Amino acid sequence: MIIRFLCRRLxxxxxxxxxxxxxxxAYAHTVQWDYxxxxxxxxxxxxxxxxxxxxxxxxxxYLSDLRQGSLGTLRNGQAVAAILRDxxxxxxxxxxxxxxxxxxxxxxxxxxxxxxxxxxxxxWLSVFSTVGLAMPSFYVGSLLILASVAYVMWISRNQRPxxxxxxxxxxxxxxxxxxxxxxxxxxxxxxxTATLLSGELHKPxxxxxxxxxxxxxxxxxxxxxxxxxxxxxxxxxxxxxxLIADLVLVEWLFFxxxxxxxxxxxxxxxxxxxMFSSPYFLHPxxxxxLLGEIALLFLVVDLLASTxxxxxxxxxRITVTGESVDV
Numbered sequence: 001m002i003i004r005f006l007c008r009r010l011x012x013x014x015x016x017x018x019x020x021x022x023x024x025x026a027y028a029h030t031v032q033w034d035y036x037x038x039x040x041x042x043x044x045x046x047x048x049x050x051x052x053x054x055x056x057x058x059x060x061x062y063l064s065d066l067r068q069g070s071l072g073t074l075r076n077g078q079a080v081a082a083i084l085r086d087x088x089x090x091x092x093x094x095x096x097x098x099x100x101x102x103x104x105x106x107x108x109x110x111x112x113x114x115x116x117x118x119x120x121x122x123x124w125l126s127v128f129s130t131v132g133l134a135m136p137s138f139y140v141g142s143l144l145i146l147a148s149v150a151y152v153m154w155i156s157r158n159q160r161p162x163x164x165x166x167x168x169x170x171x172x173x174x175x176x177x178x179x180x181x182x183x184x185x186x187x188x189x190x191x192x193t194a195t196l197l198s199g200e201l202h203k204p205x206x207x208x209x210x211x212x213x214x215x216x217x218x219x220x221x222x223x224x225x226x227x228x229x230x231x232x233x234x235x236x237x238x239x240x241x242x243l244i245a246d247l248v249l250v251e252w253l254f255f256x257x258x259x260x261x262x263x264x265x266x267x268x269x270x271x272x273x274x275m276f277s278s279p280y281f282l283h284p285x286x287x288x289x290l291l292g293e294i295a296l297l298f299l300v301v302d303l304l305a306s307t308x309x310x311x312x313x314x315x316x317r318i319t320v321t322g323e324s325v326d327v
Contacts, residue, residue: 002310009306013299017292022059024291025284028266029058032282062285072285080285083262088293090168091251091258095243095297097174098181102243103236106186110193114201114220121194132187137246141180141253148176166255177254181246185239192235196228230309237305244297263290 033053052058065072071080113125120126135143148161163175200206201216201224209219225232247260255261265280266287280286 002307005310006303006307009303013303017295017299020295021288021292025059025062025288026055028282028284028287029055032284035282058284062288065285071289072283074279074283074286076279078279080283080289083286084259084289084293087257087259087262087290090256091247091260093170094174094177094181094251094256094258095240095247098178098243099185099240101178102182102186102239103189105182106189106239107193107232109186109190110197111220111225113190113194114197115216118198121191121198125190125194129187129191132183133191135183136249137180137184138249138253140183141176141250144176144180145253168255168257173256177250177256180250180253181243184246185242188239188242189232189235193228193232196231197224200224200228230312233305233308233312237301240301241298244294244301247294259290259293262286263294266290 052061062072071084073079074083109125109128110121113122115122145165148163148165152159152161162172164173165176167173197220201220206219206224209223210216247258248264249260250256251258251260252264262280265278266283
């Protein structure tokens with residue numbers, strides 16, 4: 001049953017989330033003391049913050065803080081919870097904008113590239129898919145920044161670029177990060193949708209519906225698409241996971257203060273010379289919270305997609321002695 005499936009997946013998700021949080025904490029704690037052994041400046045900061053060197057003592061203190069509802073405090077006195085709250089809002093907003101752009105465009109391109117006259121999607125989509133899937137979001141973002149620099153130098157003659165290349169704001173600042181994030185998921189969804197529909201339009205039931213007078217458009221948009229809705233949903237979830245995974249590099253590239261940016265700042269500071277003056281660098285509570293946030297987004301997307309697939313497609317369930325059982 002769906003309820004049994006949900007309970008099982010929730011238990012697994014909770015265990016995975018707890019494991020990721022504590023592994024992230026253990027990694028950051030261990031590595032920061034490895035650095036402290038080689039750099040007296042960092043060692044002095046950790047001693048001033050009265051941070052225990054033993055991992056067991058540190059985890060005990062961390063669990064005590066969690067029971068009291070505290071996610072910890074940075075070395076500069078800033079609360080981790082405040083950083084996580086603001087970063088989550090920035091990342092979720094960027095994800096929502098990128099997804100609202102990639103989903104309808106990807107679905108529309110996939111439908112457009114499908115024709116009953118062809119056994120495969122249109123050739124232009126194959127070229128578009130090959131190019132788009134070969135370019136990760138970080139590379140697309142770098143190309144957008146390069147194009148903006150070229151525009152400033154050679155076209156506008158040292159005037160301001162069309163869109164800001166860094167910074168936060170729900171205006172023009174969001175355009176370049178959104179484009180960098182949306183390209184690959186759009187191509188992915190378009191390619192899968194077109195491939196599935198092309199195969200579906202040559203099945204016998206489509207020929208029968210056509211003989212009854214139904215138009216190709218009606219068959220494609222209703223009957224055929226309904227039969228491929230489950231893999232399309234799973235592809236959409238995979239596209240969302242791609243968006244989440246690309247947040248780290250894209251936010252770091254455009255200085256977008258989201259979860260990905262702070263995680264990159266905690267693991268890879270912008271300049272090696274200022275890593276020890278950064279309050280984020282290898283801070284265990286911050287790393288654990290950020291990794292937990294990203295893992296939670298992955299798990300929620302996977303759970304929603306899997307549940308929707310089982311609800312919409314009865315073939316994913318079998319019936320044993322009158323009871324519906326998930327497979």
